[in-house]
């Protein structure tokens with residue numbers, strides 16, 4: 001398959017716990033985009049026990065990054081199958097991934113859309129991550145927080161009734177490792193995008209509703 005040349009790829013950048021997943025779920029509904037979270041794709045591979053999942057499981061639990069070629073391969077396969085514009089969440093994450101995505105998009109005649117950083121100070125991130133609970137039903141994947149967004153019934157997803165779970169990398173120890181990876185990769189990545197006319201940054205250290213309003217405005221600019 002050669003891919004749909006009309007596809008536009010949008011990107012949400014941000015540290016672990018910055019709110020990419022929370023915001024992406026609303027943005028894709030509002031703007032009819034396909035949500036492509038590489039974390040979700042990899043967790044799905046882990047839960048299905050695929051070859052990639054078996055390799056990625058320990059790396060993810062330790063808060064390290066899966067290698068660029070594996071992640072790029074997963075993303076490009078998904079893009080070739082897409083018929084709607086997409087919103088990446090957690091990808092690209094390294095300069096190599098950003099360059100590979102750029103090359104892939106141009107080779108297929110696809111376009112880069114908005115690139116938006118959800119900017120959150122590091123000191124609030126650990127509590128967000130450690131207190132997060134997520135729906136165990138991958139098709140739902142609703143995101144909660146024990147304090148700021150508790151489910152109506154403890155341990156149960158409001159939307160689909162499935163049990164909630166604590167991600168294996170949502171420990172204080174794995175969070176430190178994830179932040180280490182973030183700090184060693186983020187500046188080159190930001191340098192790649194920050195002077196583009198389609199780059200924006202929004203303050204993610206506000207109530208989710210307010211963050212969403214800013215993002216809705218940014219994504220609305222492109223419509």
Ligand code: AP5
Nearest residue numbers: 016017018019020021022038039066090093128132145208
């Ligand atoms: P991934 O799943 O992408 O994790 P991440 O980037 O660390 O981001 P998170 O999912 O932790 O946070 P989020 O920004 O989505 O925040 P959320 O909305 O959930 O990646 C996991 C792993 O997979 C990586 O470590 C790596 O191993 C591998 N991987 C993935 N992509 C890769 C790639 N491209 N290359 C290599 N390896 C890759 O919110 C967090 C919490 O905060 C929730 O509880 C939520 O309720 C709460 N919250 C959200 N917004 C707010 C707000 N505004 N105010 C208060 N609380 C809020």
Ligand code: MG
Nearest residue numbers: 020021037039
């Ligand atoms: Mg996420």
